[in-house]
Amino acid sequence: MNHYQSLNDQALAGLLQTGDRQAFTALYSRYWEKMVIVAYVKLQSTQDAEEVVQDLFVDIWNRRGNLQLRNSFHTYISGALKYKIYTFIGRKNQELARSGSLAMEDICRNTEEWLSYEALREDLEKAVLELPEKCRLVFRLSRENGLSNQDIANTLSIAPKTVEKHLTKALLHLRTALKSFFFLFL
Known part of the structure; x- marks a missing residue:
């Protein structure tokens, strides 16, 4: 694993595209905490931040064969995290709206x-x-x-x-x- 830690993001991303689990683990270790902190700033919940970042890494693993990096891996994962956060917020807002709709339904059934x-x-x-x-x-x-x-x-x-x-x-x-x-x- 030490060998992987010494590789740069670009090399690790290349190995990840071939399905290399150790390269994925190295990227995960390198970015997990940073991404959770960024997500926490937006979501103000450690649990939600960890959930969003976990979903992000699951998506990266699932799409590893189609991973297209136009810039650095850091740029890619930062942008992907932004979309994950907005999707998460949207889903939470929909859940709140549904619960509000249920209250309205009880009143106006x-x-x-x-x-x-x-x-x-x-x-x-x-x-x-x-x-x-x-x-x-x-x-x-x-x-x-x-x-x-x-x-x-x-x-x-x-x-x-x-x-x-x-x-x-x-x-x-x-x-x-x-x-x-x-x-x-x-």
Whole structure:
């Protein structure tokens, strides 16, 4: 194992692509604690941070044969961790929204208002799923995670104008897709 510790990240990543478990273990040992600290800063929970980093390393191992490094391994794993954190936060927000929806359901179970709300929510989700992948990601980061355009641009490494274009496209699509729903109330 000492031999692996002396190798640089690029050499270890090359060995990892061939399925070398010791190279993976060396990268894991080298980056685990650093990545947990970064995740903790964003999530403010040691348990959540460790879960996200563990998922990240499982994904790296599972995709080892297709690992394409355009830059350094450190750049790759840092970017991958960012996406894992945002996905984790989004999943937590959805769980909170579901628990809030259950409370609302208890209050409004048999009312017409509840049925209208559910129909609108389902139509909205369908319309969001029709968006192109990048547009949908930008929309969810903005509307569901509450990120600013600049934060989204930084997270996805795209220009703020591109974020604005994706949001404009998403809102136009949603307006068109949900137009029939709003005509029911007029």
